[in-house]
Amino acid sequence: MTKDLSLKNGAPEEETLEIGTPEKGTLGEALRSQGVSRRSFMKFCATTASMMALPPSMIPSIARALEKARRPSVIWLSFQECTGCTESLTRAHTSTIESLIFDSISLDYHHTLQAAAGHGAEAAREAAMEENYGNYLLVVDGSIPLANAGYSTIAGISNLDMLNEAAKGAAAIIAVGTCATYGGIPHANPNPTGAVSVNEIIKDKPIINVPGCPPIPVVITGVLAHYLTFGSIPELDHIGRPKAFYGQSIHDRCYRRPFYDKGQFAETFDDEGAKKGWCLFKLGCKGPTTYNACATTKWNNGTSFPIESGHPCIGCSEPDFWDGGGFYKALSMPTADLSQTAVYAAAGAAAAGVAIGLMNRSKKNTSNKIHVTTTIEDLKK
Amino acid sequence: MNPAGTPQFNIHAGNELTCNVKPILHEIRHALQKLLDSDETSIIDLRSIPLAPGEEETIIETLGRGEVQARLDVLGPSDIYETQYTGVWLVTHYNDSDSIVSRFIEVTEIPDVLKSQREDVVHALDALVTELGTDKT
Numbered sequence: 001m002t003k004d005l006s007l008k009n010g011a012p013e014e015e016t017l018e019i020g021t022p023e024k025g026t027l028g029e030a031l032r033s034q035g036v037s038r039r040s041f042m043k044f045c046a047t048t049a050s051m052m053a054l055p056p057s058m059i060p061s062i063a064r065a066l067e068k069a070r071r072p073s074v075i076w077l078s079f080q081e082c083t084g085c086t087e088s089l090t091r092a093h094t095s096t097i098e099s100l101i102f103d104s105i106s107l108d109y110h111h112t113l114q115a116a117a118g119h120g121a122e123a124a125r126e127a128a129m130e131e132n133y134g135n136y137l138l139v140v141d142g143s144i145p146l147a148n149a150g151y152s153t154i155a156g157i158s159n160l161d162m163l164n165e166a167a168k169g170a171a172a173i174i175a176v177g178t179c180a181t182y183g184g185i186p187h188a189n190p191n192p193t194g195a196v197s198v199n200e201i202i203k204d205k206p207i208i209n210v211p212g213c214p215p216i217p218v219v220i221t222g223v224l225a226h227y228l229t230f231g232s233i234p235e236l237d238h239i240g241r242p243k244a245f246y247g248q249s250i251h252d253r254c255y256r257r258p259f260y261d262k263g264q265f266a267e268t269f270d271d272e273g274a275k276k277g278w279c280l281f282k283l284g285c286k287g288p289t290t291y292n293a294c295a296t297t298k299w300n301n302g303t304s305f306p307i308e309s310g311h312p313c314i315g316c317s318e319p320d321f322w323d324g325g326g327f328y329k330a331l332s333m334p335t336a337d338l339s340q341t342a343v344y345a346a347a348g349a350a351a352a353g354v355a356i357g358l359m360n361r362s363k364k365n366t367s368n369k370i371h372v373t374t375t376i377e378d379l380k381k
Numbered sequence: 382m383n384p385a386g387t388p389q390f391n392i393h394a395g396n397e398l399t400c401n402v403k404p405i406l407h408e409i410r411h412a413l414q415k416l417l418d419s420d421e422t423s424i425i426d427l428r429s430i431p432l433a434p435g436e437e438e439t440i441i442e443t444l445g446r447g448e449v450q451a452r453l454d455v456l457g458p459s460d461i462y463e464t465q466y467t468g469v470w471l472v473t474h475y476n477d478s479d480s481i482v483s484r485f486i487e488v489t490e491i492p493d494v495l496k497s498q499r500e501d502v503v504h505a506l507d508a509l510v511t512e513l514g515t516d517k518t
Contacts (some may be wrong), residue, residue: 038498040455043474046494049426050483056424091396255401255433295431301480303430 006154027228028067048229051222053244053293065229072228074139075166076110079159080152080186080195081142084175086112088214089221105137105224111154122155129169138170139229140198143179143186147194153176163201172206172233176220178316181209181240188322199240208233209240213316216297219245231325239319241291250313252289253295256280269310273329280307284328286315401432402439405410405486407445409469416468422489437484444469444486444501451495457482 031041045063048054078086090113103214107113114121129136140163145151149158167173172321175198178184186195199207210223223242226234234242245361250259259279266274266283279285287295290313308315312328315321325333405425412423412458427437445465457477463470470487470496 035461037455038500039453042494042498043455044452046472046485047474047483050428050485053429056485059424254432255431255436296429298481301476301482304434308434360487 020339026067027069027071030071048222048225051218052226052229052234053222053297060328062229069228069231071106072171073128073135073136074107074224075107075129075170076107076113076141077154077159077166078110078112078208079140079142079144079163080193081177081179081184082111084181084214085141086110087113089176089217101346105228108132108136119155120156120364129166133169133242135171137224138166138173139176140173141176141199143183143193143195144201145186145193145195149190150381151193160201163198167202170205171200172208172227174210174223174227175199175216175240176210178213178319179319181211182319185322187320189273207240208236208242211246211317211319212242212292213321214297215317216245216293218297221292237291241317245293245297246291246317248291249290250290250295250307254287254307255295256307274310279349280310281313281332282328282330283312284314284330285312286321286324286327286331286350287313288319288376290315290321290329292317401430401436402443405430405440406443408514409486409488411465413468416488416490420490422487424484427484427486440486441471441488444471453493453494461495478513 002309013262027253028041032045035336037201042059045059046056048066049059049062052062053063053303074084105378109121109125111117111121116124124182142152142159144159146160152159156164175181179195179197180272183191183197184197185192187197199209202341209225210220212219222235222245226242226244234244237246238244251260254260256277256279259277260281263282264273264276264278266278268274269283281288295307296312298305298308314327315324318324405446408425413423415421416421428512447463447465447467447489451460453461458475458479460473460475461470468488468490470489470492472485472487472492473481474483476482
């Protein structure tokens, strides 16, 4: 897919691009009619390539594909979710480029964003699905409760029924956020609603999982842009995530990796190691087992990401991260509940309790020794 | 000045610790050679590289500024300038909120986005003909 196109003197090696009026109904035509110049379109394509984690040499190919792309109908269904994914996508920036991505699709239903409500809105959804049957893109955020349909309904329709109905006519499904991809927080132990992910229900449609709690906005738009550009789903990993964004672990791309390699770790959030920006592994960082684009793409238009801000990665794009043993427990620590371990008989349990108490006190003493109290003067700086 | 006893916060990892600055400068060096040898353009997407805090600034500061600067108004502003190393350009695209949406180092004679685009020229000719009220043939 990522055929490397070398540019000679700035022009692509293939045939010259056709010049003229863009075809009707295409993205090219829509942009030209909005007064978007070819130069503006080039900026759009360059940024889209960066968004899709494609090499810059692909920019001419993207331009050709986007010019001819038809505006796909998109139906967005929100189930058991906190709306964080929609907020991440729509509130983070008022980006001209990302708004163009949205202008490039026909968002025919999104019950959080749309002004319409009630029976009229649902009728409009059904009409859009019927008109674009087999061709619309279905985007889902939130998990689906199976224990009782009443836990989450829209217009009196259970999430399960609405998903099954909408999936029938979808060309592809994009599951946005860890709830839709792996069940998320509703799925966390004891999972009272019987929450499941989209791919546990739909088995006969291509599904792109875009996990994260929430996902990075540009990852969501990057996946949309890929579908718009190539008309196909991107290459996926073994649990359905686009490899372009989820192909490498946070650990492998983290700028603090040299500290890990040298064995330089922050022991507490305010010790000298923390202030020097050392590795956060001992403070619970799940970077080694988490696959996402945070370390390179970052958040808030490339401003920062949790580790850069001093907080360990919580692994929010991985299945069952809420039940992963604690955000502040190092990956090397056992996650089993010691009180349930058969090894500890009554007397043994008492002894173990003392031992653990001593160990914890020792750890606390060590923490106290390396703890540097922050003063008011520090905060004033 | 660090008064004795007050903690120092070092949130900028030096390039000797994260080692990304020099490799990128070498990549630019190779790209310049390729431009001389075969007229081939190279583009480095700075958003695709895990740079530590301060590293991008170090790279940009090292590249410096040259003779050419341009400010574009295309779907939000874009800044393009040739660095002190002729043929090495820094292209920064902003959205309409002045946030950076993409940033590239282009090693080329002139970045494509600076050139007048043929399609826009066609439309410009049509517009001028309309303004003049004459047949373009």
